[in-house]
Amino acid sequence: MPFTQLLRMDVLVFSNRQLVEFFGKSLSLICGALTWLREHKSKSIESQLKEDGEDDGAPDWVKQFARDEKKQNLLQEKADMEARLADIREKEKREKQLANSSSNLKIKRRYIAVWLTGEQKGEIEVEVDGNGDEAQFCLEDYESGDEDGGAQGSLGGDALSPAIFYCSRTHSQLTQFINELRRVKFPPSSPGGEGSALEEEVKHLSLGSRKNLCINPKVTKLGNPTAINERCLELQRSGASEASRCEFLPGRDDQVAVRDFRDHTLAKIRDIEDLASLGRKMGICPYYASRPTIKPSEIVTLPYPLLLQKSAREALDLSLKGHIVIVDEAHNLINAISSIYSITVSLAQLQRSKSQLDIYLARFKNRLKGKNKVYVMQTLRIIASLASYLEEISKKSKEGVIAPGDLLAMQGIDQVNFYKLQTYLNESKLARKVEGYIVHKQAKEQEKNKLPNKPGGAKALQPTASIPVLTHIQGFLLALTNPSAEGKLFHGKTEDKNDTCLRYMLLDPAHHFQEIVEEARAVILAGGTMEPMNDYTNHLFPYLPKEKIRTLSCGHVIPKENLTALPVTKGPGGREFEFTFEKRMQPAMIEELGRAIVNLCQVIPHGVVCFFPSYAYLEFVVSQWRKKPTPASNTAAKSLWERLEDRKTVFRESSDGSSVEEVLREYAQAIDSGKGGLLLSVVGGKMSEGINFNDNLGRGIIMVGLPFPNSNTAEWRAKLEHAEKAAGREFYENACMRAVNQSIGRAIRHREDYAVIALFDRRYSTDRIASKLPKWIQNGLVRGPVDKVFGEVMVITSRFFKTRDAL
Structure with a gap:
């Protein structure tokens, strides 16, 4: 389906592992969207020029002359802007080359000094008048006639100037996307004819909160986002003296500086840290100075809260009318909306x-x-x-x-x-x-x-x-x-x-996302692993006709023989695996699980990542594995934990997430050393999202049980009741399987990658659960005798890696 057609839809739910052999999800999205954007602008300009003067009764040659003149002026205006941005890029390039010289040390020292001053983070700064008068804390007279407030203006573009708003969960994920954006070139949006060869750089803006963009050290030291917001507003309140106002806040007389900041922002593709650095260098608040940059931008990147929260959009004067909204990592979208408004x-x-x-x-x-x-x-x-x-x-x-x-x-x-x-x-x-x-x-x-x-x-x-x-x-x-x-x-x-x-x-969550859907020209939800997808249509877009929603799911780029997925229903001793909330604490089944993993670690080379339903369950399992076998007189017998350590170096994800980078570094070192590593992780933890276990880091992925939420809590009972009795079970299973799919999707990150995925629970052998796995995993799912005999699991796994070694 052509991308132009997709952008005429209201909502596109877009799930894929990788779209094409050479482009990942981010590049595929941005190449399609920005190419459409440039072509749309060019056609819109041509259409507008053609319509101008058609009904004024003037001779054809006069109307043609007027159209040519307008077109030439437009091209000259665009050329002037591109030249101005090119000059800025060249200037910044020279400044970078001279960074170690003394030419810029003075201004750099000034800002470093500012950043190193101030009191401890987290304190509340209260300005007290010199005479100690308490009147500053008294409320000013309040008139209720102002209670209804007023609508704020917007900085959205018109129908001829759509933009792309690209949203993801965190600034680190947006930075990865921005790095991809720097790799590509796009056709200019100028209409054909003279000047059509004009080079046009992508005009990009990173939007962030005050916490990300504030450059006033007296405010940033507060640390808490809400405290930063309130202190910022205090420093710009009406009637305040110049001395008590923020020195970086652009005023009415600073429009030249604001336009200069705009041009510097658009001159090159900058992430949120680059934008904050630019503000410090120019001595102007990037949070407020970036607002006039929204309208001339072609693509705006922003984190979830700034897009999904209405108050945040209003604070930024952000209009989505007529624009394209792309929500990446959209498997988190429903939970993100619920979290923001809870x-x-x-x-x-x-x-x-x-x-x-x-x-x-x-x-x-x-x-x-x-x-x-x-x-x-x-x-x-x-x-x-x-x-x-x-x-x-x-x-x-x-x-x-x-x-x-x-x-x-x-x-x-x-x-x-x-x-x-x-x-x-x-x-x-x-x-x-x-x-x-x-x-x-x-x-x-x-x-x-x-x-x-x-x-x-x-x-x-x-x-x-x-x-x-x-x-x-x-x-x-x-x-x-x-x-x-x-x-x-x-x-x-x-x-x-x-x-x-x-x-x-x-x-x-439907109501809070509905305004975005109704205002935007098109909304695209994209994710590497979004299955099962019916929750989006049933719970996020129940008000939309089915023809307004299109789903597009692409297969993986790897050949089928690069993946084997195995439902492991029984252990080496023949005990059935069923990690339900009622049965998962059984010592015999936990021992059987340990023996099975010991055996798999013998035939899976390099790195194995094992996911558990929760941190509490991981801790309990590890405590069981550490116990010495009975009878106690057999002092030479090793515990399951020791047997695992004989096979591979074992690592664990901590619940506080503080040692993630250190654990990953040591895990990679163990794999490089030749012994291999076993990483015990948790579904929904730091290791299950945003970290790639490609190549030798993840030759085997083990999923222990199904991480169903506790349905006996008041919150989940309310969720299931809200989803209605008929759809409650489906909603519950889908929430679980999205978490599973996101975790096992951490492996196999490129065309040449390969891995074995072992799903430990008899329920994975049922059609109901297996059908909720991504299609690319279903295609590699081995069924039959392997569902019943652990020996078959060992044979298939061993054969898989021997075949890979032979290639």
């Missing part, structure tokens, strides 16, 4: 916020007037009510679902207009005022007493994080305004199990 607030946070508001009101209550007093008291009443409700319900049960009406009915807070309250909290900056006053009050007490804080005093109210706690609670209150059909409220324990909490979980 939020948890703990009892400790509610209690701390209430204490802070009490202290704030004790000082400023008599100075608050009108709407200020009304809204602050409403906020305090809501927080107190939520804390009281959580205390009571947590005594009755450990976790459960909460009806929104039950939560809001206490103390009459269901009468509060949450939309108006949200507007007030955003515009008044109440959270920052309260937090700032608490820090200020504590500092004055310390200075007065010349002593550390006493137990139970102001120290108990000191912020423990750089984000105001009320700001976090605001996000939770905003979630309460969502339609009840879209999500559910839960009570339970925090992740560290040390506190009780209220949790809002988004169940229906």
